[in-house]
Amino acid sequence: MLFPSTITISSYNDPIMGSSYHIYGNNLEGQSSNGGRDGIIGMNNGINDDNNNNNSVSLDVIKDDDDDEKRGGGSRKKKGGLKVRKPRYAFQTRSQVDILDDGYRWRKYGQKAVKNNKFPRSYYRCTHQGCNVKKQVQRLTKDEGVVVTTYEGIHTHPIDKTTDNFENILTQMHIYSNTITTPPYPFH
DNA sequence: CGATTTTGACCCGCGC
């Protein structure tokens, strides 16, 4: 299940501020049509240019409950109000595989077809105990090469996998910087 | 044999 060969995990290039922020990643893999060389985390204005996707990936902070278990499938367990917002990061990547390994262990818990999209969306959850970070992976119909990964929540534990190559290390740094810079829940 | 994926059912919010 490892990736074919060259997946370049890029980093973010947007300051985390305000109530809504986006994170764009662009790893040009295979179709490195850019002038600059592909590899190395260029973070050169990857901001949704070439892939002029209409709906862009602007995710803003959504409101959500604090408790872990909540409505959804079979279990209807609800609790007192206490609504806080969970941040959601949209991470757009150019890759041929859906599974972007970010160093965490994910367990898939659902898959749904989205409207206007012929590819299904997959729902994952962090397998670490007590860490209910979720992510969903979607692939655009327009550009088969674009994969949108949306993270929700913040990890509260170190990365599990062994980081043996440069890209993983960079990804770690990226994630840690997010964790540090962002308070548990950024005010309103 | 335990952990993870698959997949249909179920739940919820929202618009009509």
Place this chain on the structure above:
DNA sequence: GCGCGGGTCAAAATCG
């Protein structure tokens, strides 16, 4: 109230 779209659960199946 009903249907739809989106999100989650959980049992069975599959994987390592």
